[in-house]
Amino acid sequence: MVAAAVVVASLSTSAPAVAGGTGHGGWVPAPQEGFEQPAGARCDFAVRVQPVVDEVRKLVLAEYPDGSPRRELYTGKLIDEVTNLDSGAVTRVDASGTSLVEYAPDGSMTWYVTGPVLLGFRENAGSLPRGIWIVDGVYVVEFDPTYVHKTITMVHGSTHDVCTDVD
Known part of the structure; x- marks a missing residue:
């Protein structure tokens, strides 16, 4: 889910934030940032996603020689509020899945996930149609x-x- 990054970072266009040089020092907080998307980007209307409960943490399992993460584990409670900025309609979603995230040298990443995460899809940019999706179960996400x-x-x-x- 990224967990941390899993949940919210996947909705944005940027990569998850990574604390360089953390080594294998144990679990650390991995806070999610809220974001907004204009109408048509994910939904037919402008939307805001904001964490209201964020207990996500990460554990660095392996690093590349330069200290960048190779494999991280994300877990923790994450409840996001999704708001239609045009109508004001709001819903809360549980995105508290657990993910093992592997970062490849080419910049791609793969999440091995159990549980729910929130993922955003652009038009024609993946295996799901444009939208903000709760994906729940056991699955793999390749970026x-x-x-x-x-x-x-x-x-x-x-x-x-x-x-x-929230339509």
Whole structure:
């Protein structure tokens, strides 16, 4: 989910924030940042996603020789509030999944996830249509090096477009 990054970073176009040089010093907080998307980017309307409960933490499991992360584990409670900025409609979603995140040398990353995470998809940029999706179950999410294109391989689970909840 990124967990940390898992949940919210996947909605944005930037990569998850990574604390360089943390080594294997134990679990550290991995706070999620809220963000807004204009109408048409994820939903037909402008939308804001804001964490209201954020207990996400990460553990660095392996690093590359330069100290950048190679493998991290993310877990913790994350409840996001999704707001339609045009109508004011609001819903809360549980994005408290657990993810093992592997970072490849080419800049791509793969999440091995159990539980719910919130993922944003642009038009024609992945295995789900444009939207803000709660993906729940056991699955793998592969991100290209730009983090724009995402492919989900479900082992078992479900998907739900949160845009429909606040439309």
